[in-house]
Amino acid sequence: MINRRTFTKAVGLGVGATAVTAVSTGTASAALASASSGSSGSKGPGGTGGKAPVIPTIAPGTHTTFSDLKQVRAGVLDIGYAETGPKHGPVAILLHGWPYDIHSFVDVAPLLADAGYRVIVPYLRGHGSTTFLSPATARNAQQSAIALDIIAMMDSLHIRKAVVAGFDWGSRTADIMAALWPERVKALVSTSGYLITNVAAQKNPLPPKAEQIWWYQYYFATDRGQTAMQTPADRNALCRLVWDDVSPTWAFDDATFNRTAAAFDNPDYAAIVIHNYRWRLGLADGERRYDRYEQLLAAKPTIAVPTITIDPALDPFIASTDGTGYRNFFTGPYDHRVFTAIGHDAPQEAPTAFAQAVVDADHM
Template sequence: MSENVNMPRRGFLGAAAAALAAAQLGLSQAARAQGGPAQARALPSVAPAAQAAFAPIKHIHAGVLNVGYAEAGPADGPVALLLHGWPYDIHSFAEVAPRLAARGYRVIVPYLRGYGSTTFLSADTMRNGQPSAIAADMIALMDALHIQDAVVAGFDWGARTADIMAALWPERCRGLVSVSGYLIGSQAAGKQPLPPEAELQWWYQFYFATERGRAGYQKYTHQFARLIWQLASPAWKFDDATFERSAAAFDNPDHVDITVHNYRWRQGLVSGEARFDEIEKRLASAPVIGVPTITMEGDANGAPHPVPSAYASKFAGWYEHRDLRGGIGHNLPQEAPAAFAQAVLDVDGH
């Protein structure tokens, strides 16, 4: 899930676009406008749909991966790149994507390394879960798809990835939507002890540090993920079908290795790849993000996360924070799709 010290660690929809519900949420906004984009026209309310469906998943070679991704909307539209977290998958955006596609966006929703149909091109490639590697994957995907820039939006691992992209490759990020704010961390920060109450929230990180933890996650992957969903979104009453639809993505042969490496790397227990050393040095300085940004937080997020005031200064450009009420948990795009889609539109100035 989302990072350390003061930060949390932790194809496509066609006819369904006109059939999805627009959630009615209480939304409070604290804005620090700096001549940024104008607010978009609100998304219209539409009739509810029982289940959004993906059209066949596409694949493309990008960097070290064969990336599986969903796509919606016109091929020549402005791009929205939507990034999921752990342990979730592309279906977190099943009701976000059609809303954006209906407004003319080309929506790209990739499976991160270790999820779904995304696979490594070589058996010899290190199964590396360090955050900079995942961000580099997304830049490689944009290159392979000939996408110059995009609004990059995500939560959990996806928010951290989007933050890194916006900090290090601002010319590729037209705007940023980040659930739980600024999630860029480092191994040095990850080694700092937290108060006992905070450490308790990271029980799974310590579990993954052991071989028993690796074996347990391998044996009980689906049960483990379901528990995380319940803890991270205690007010979200998802059904079995909703969970199993996403849980299929965890059957990827590299999922356990990527997950365990990610959390061990954060604690400095394992090394990453030398080719990312320079990137990690830059990230360790906690670089300021200058692209237009909206951060978001749900009022029932059960995962560890910082208060917005802890990270507001990390965004130097146009910036706004939005608090969502109504029992919204960690998987914010799936629990509040209309609000998430609206943030993408607003940060892009539509």
């Protein structure tokens, strides 16, 4: 039997909550039942007082496209991103994971825009229309590099502070931003809790059943796995298999997957994905320019900004859904929620509940 607490610490998923909010989705909607963690008080939007608006319920898949796609030069990248909502509204930045893209937030973004937010959804490096400015730049996907991409994007767009929310790679990136640059993060929504990677800890073996869950990481450590990611048909088949495995109740169709799979055609996609997983396992080097940030992250910094963590109950990567394994890393206003009957791609499977979490975090 897997020791779930040991499993959580070992894989760097983080170390929950004093209370749980249950979220259940039916075939057409997400029903939200809120509960306070008892560790946070309601301060209103930006600490100015006021009650969080209630996000209207929509069926997942109501929206399929983003109407406004833009590009901005930021740091070492030309970042592609979707934007919606009032130009001068409070900013919400939504960060996707792997193997996904901005369409994970295709329903969440308009809900937040209707609530008055300027919503920005960037393609992470190696995805979609985000490209490197120089062919000489290392195709590096270590965690601090990705977080610095988003900070650079905020600088280029003259965004001083934003609510930041994500899942998978996006949660990790948001956690790092909140830990190292808290002055830039108004509030945080982190699916799966504290995901800052501890490379040293990941050298320790897990129980075999737990190792099985991460099969693709070990596949990517081989030349064979790298070749698969460089071959479009094999790559898409692998990514779709991951979708099926990690979201067992999500009845997505071919069109939904194909809209996201288009982002995998980026010429740097394979290099970025392979480097990310090899670096996490200590099998690939990072760049010296990021050493100081990685040293800070290795110390497991706490996060003090207002935070809501989410555990999707059917996500196989979640060792447990009570959040107790990572609760101590969040020292500010805090709440924890469980999305019942939901898998790994929480924002796309439960957009109403995810958007509500963003709004609620902003009002803590």
